[in-house]
Amino acid sequence: MWEIFIGLPILAAAAFIQVGFFGQIRLMNGTTDLILLCLIAWTINEKSKNSWILVIAGGLIMSYISAMPMNGYIWMYLVIWLIIRFIKMRVWQMPLILMLFVTILGTLLISVGTLGLLFLQNASVNYMDALRMIIIPSLVMNLLLAIPVYAFLNDVINTIYVNEETE
Amino acid sequence: MRKRINFKNWKKIVLVLFVLGIAFFALSGYMAKVIDRIMTPVVQAQSTLMERLNFIINLFSISQDQVALVAENEELRNQVAELQNRIIQLQQNLNEADILYALLGFARSSPDEQYVPAKVIGKDPSPFLKYILIDQGSDAGVRSGMPVVTNKGLVGRIDAVTASAARVKLITDSTSMINAVVVDVDAECVVQGSITGDITIEMVSQDVNLEPGQIVQTSGLGGEFPADFIVGQVLNVNQINNEIFQSASILPAEDFNSLQAVLVVSNFSPANTAPLE
Numbered sequence: 241m242w243e244i245f246i247g248l249p250i251l252a253a254a255a256f257i258q259v260g261f262f263g264q265i266r267l268m269n270g271t272t273d274l275i276l277l278c279l280i281a282w283t284i285n286e287k288s289k290n291s292w293i294l295v296i297a298g299g300l301i302m303s304y305i306s307a308m309p310m311n312g313y314i315w316m317y318l319v320i321w322l323i324i325r326f327i328k329m330r331v332w333q334m335p336l337i338l339m340l341f342v343t344i345l346g347t348l349l350i351s352v353g354t355l356g357l358l359f360l361q362n363a364s365v366n367y368m369d370a371l372r373m374i375i376i377p378s379l380v381m382n383l384l385l386a387i388p389v390y391a392f393l394n395d396v397i398n399t400i401y402v403n404e405e406t407e
Numbered sequence: 408m409r410k411r412i413n414f415k416n417w418k419k420i421v422l423v424l425f426v427l428g429i430a431f432f433a434l435s436g437y438m439a440k441v442i443d444r445i446m447t448p449v450v451q452a453q454s455t456l457m458e459r460l461n462f463i464i465n466l467f468s469i470s471q472d473q474v475a476l477v478a479e480n481e482e483l484r485n486q487v488a489e490l491q492n493r494i495i496q497l498q499q500n501l502n503e504a505d506i507l508y509a510l511l512g513f514a515r516s517s518p519d520e521q522y523v524p525a526k527v528i529g530k531d532p533s534p535f536l537k538y539i540l541i542d543q544g545s546d547a548g549v550r551s552g553m554p555v556v557t558n559k560g561l562v563g564r565i566d567a568v569t570a571s572a573a574r575v576k577l578i579t580d581s582t583s584m585i586n587a588v589v590v591d592v593d594a595e596c597v598v599q600g601s602i603t604g605d606i607t608i609e610m611v612s613q614d615v616n617l618e619p620g621q622i623v624q625t626s627g628l629g630g631e632f633p634a635d636f637i638v639g640q641v642l643n644v645n646q647i648n649n650e651i652f653q654s655a656s657i658l659p660a661e662d663f664n665s666l667q668a669v670l671v672v673s674n675f676s677p678a679n680t681a682p683l684e
């Protein structure tokens with residue numbers, strides 16, 4: 241339960257930081273997705289048990305803040321969570337490399353998903369511009385932030401479970 | 408009385424007379440050379456002694472002064488840092504005041520419109536979407552669909568509202584389309600955003616002579632925006648002979664990356680054209 245009680249305020253704080261700070265820092269037109277990084281870092285930790293609740297909460301927060309059509313963030317985050325579960329259980333168990341790998345995969349997935357949703361809304365989309373000006377810069381920024389986020393949240397989760405085990 | 412004039416104390420009387428005599432000679436100047444000879448080595452010795460003593464005293468007292476100076480220096484540094492912070496704060500306040508004065512001037516220049524001033528508090532977390540969050544919502548009279556402007560020109564329109572905040576779809580968003588007019592040539596067009604935040608005018612007749620620098624304003628057609636709000640000016644014209652329409656890239660009137668405060672036009676209700684579509 242501590243995982244949820246501590247995870248939710250961290251996600252809320254990440255959302256505030258994302259909207260107020262990281263949203264302003266742009267590399268070309270790309271930005272970081274701090275919530276995505278938090279959810280990936282939380283999910284890949286082997287001790288986390290209820291990460292799916294946080295994934296849904298993160299998706300709800302982002303859907304509330306963002307104008308993404310069809311609550312897209314919830315579905316995209318859930319897909320990324322499923323992919324992490326699959327990779328973690330069957331293929332890969334090196335968390336730091338997994339973090340970087342899933343960051344790349346997650347960023348690309350969210351970008352493709354967003355472009356798909358915008359296409360359904362008849363938005364004016366130039367895919368080459370999207371790749372050059374948004375997707376690659378966002379990927380770079382997410383990768384830059386992935387390791388600090390992983391280090392911080394890994395420590396938080398380990399602390400939570402050390403406390404729970406001692407109790 | 409007899410005790411006071413006791414002649415048996417002659418030694419004392421002689422001594423007094425001797426001292427008085429010496430004093431008399433000294434005051435008369437006869438003893439100067441003698442005194443000089445006696446006092447010079449004494450003064451030198453005293454001077455040397457005092458120098459050494461002062462050196463030793465300084466050795467200890469300077470270190471105390473240094474401690475005091477370091478403390479004072481630290482305090483002054485703190486004061487300087489505090490004052491610099493205050494200067495930065497005041498500069499920020501001044502910038503905000505400049506923006507608000509500009510918005511106020513704009514609002515006064517068009518008294519027919521009613522405005523709700525709002526501060527920009529965030530941007531959409533998705534890099535593909537061009538939306539901003541403002542700190543005024545339905546409590547302040549902000550409703551969905553209301554146009555949002557600054558003193559420089561059109562910003563966008565309200566997309567979603569909560570009690571104390573609202574989300575504004577910028578004219579640079581890829582789903583944004585606005586009916587506009589190129590003022591100098593009186594040509595109707597559609598302003599379209601893109602995922603990179605660039606805006607263009609589309610569907611301009613090939614007969615129209617578009618040139619860089621021409622002003623683009625809202626036309627009011629469609630009833631989604633009031634007329635005559637500046638959108639930007641023509642930057643580059645893209646004219647291909649075989650096509651039906653020409654297009655042009657637009658330099659927006661407002662810099663959307665540094666947007667800090669906006670005005671919501673609260674007395675404008677967008678026309679509901681949904682039943683006609």
